[in-house]
Amino acid sequence: MEYKDYYEILGVSRDATQDDIKKAYRKLARKYHPDVSEAADAEERFKEVGEAYEVLSDAEKRAAYDQLGSNWQQGQDFRPPPDWDTGFEFRGGGFAGEGFSDFFEFVFGGGSPFGPDMAGGGRGRGGGGGFRSQGEDHHAKVAIDLEDSYQGGTRTITLQVPEYDQQGRLVRRQRQIDVRIPKGITSGQRIRLSGQGAPGMGGGPAGDLYLEVEFRPHRLFQVDGHDLTLELPITPWEAALGSKVSVPTLGGSVELKIPEGARSGQRLRLKGRGLPGNPAGNQYVRLRVDVPPARTEEQRRLYEQMREGFDFDPRADLNR
Structure with a gap:
């Protein structure tokens, strides 16, 4: 997927105001309009300019796009940075644009946290003396620690709310909210926070x-739904002879019995x-047998004794 440098496409700087963006778009839209331009790539350029304006003229889309970073170049093979879409508060409603690029669809389309499948816009209600409408739902992706899910409780979370100031410059207002994290x-x-969206x-x-x-x-832990996986290093003698070792869990350390003859990659369960x-x-x-290095002559002699004392070939099956 190719990266789209919307600022380069419109010929504006990354700190351009709303007016700068609007003027650049109008100029280029007139230049490349298929009914006017004689350029061979006029239609393609016209769509590209329209896509850039769709993003940079909207505070939320522009802030989300800026979150990807400024080190990408037009046409470069695009790989999104980790957690690029975390901590943003944005309105419900789809951002999809017909005929726009795969890059746009990735950032703002249906599979994106900023896309239409997260929509939950206002619901109008008639009645009384006039029109009443429920405010738009807002959405955000937030990162929490694994311990927060295990313990539950209330956490203070900071969200970024993109908007344009009076000078037409993009700013990010911070909003702090207290959130109850459900256990598990x-x-x-x-998590739904009632009444915390748009008025x-x-x-x-x-x-x-x-x-x-x-x-x-x-x-320490990898997560799969409610299950956790911990890779536990053990010594060769613990694997060969069996042992009891202390293992960390989210609820504190517990004793785990290592069976005699344990192997690297073997999985044990703590229900x-x-x-x-x-x-x-x-x-x-998941067990991982770690072999200690032979740093002294005495340690080397111990390994020599093991080599002589064991009739063991781990590669025997390869020669069949």
Whole structure:
């Protein structure tokens, strides 16, 4: 997928105002309009200019696009940076544009957190003396720690709300909210904050704010739904002879029995030691046998004794 440099396409700087963007678009739209231009690529350039304006003229789309970073070049093979779409508050409603590029569809289309499948716009209501409309729902993706899901509780989360100031420059207003994290919430689930979206019209109720949860990378655990996996290094003698070792879990350390003759890659289960739920998830322990280096002559002699004392060829099956 090719990166689109919308600023380069319109010929404006990254700190351009709304007026700068509008003027550049009008000039280029007239230049490349298929009914006027004789350029061979007029239709393609006209669509490209329209796509750039669709993004840069809208505060939310522009802020989301800027979040991708400024080190990309027009036409470069695009790989989104990790967590680029986290921490943004944006309105419900689709951003899809007919005939726009794959790049646009990735950032703003149906599979995107900014796309139409996250829509939840206002619902109008008649009655009384006039028009009443519920405010638009807002959406954001937020990153939490794995421990937040395990323990539950209230956390303060900071969201960025893109908007244009009076000078037409893009700014990001910060909004802090206290959020109750349910125990056992998993990545991809959403938390609904009633009345925390856009205000209603004509006395209508405010919309809701939906927070899609994702986990920050954890130094110990990998997550799959409610289940956790921990890679546990063990010594060759613990693997060969069996042992009891202390293993970290989100609820504290527990004793785990390593069976005699354990192998690297073998998985052991700690039932119910994953994320809370009904039922609770499990924690799986994947064993990794680490071989200590022979740093002294005495240690080398020990390895020599093992080589002589064991009739063992781990590659025997390869020669059959």
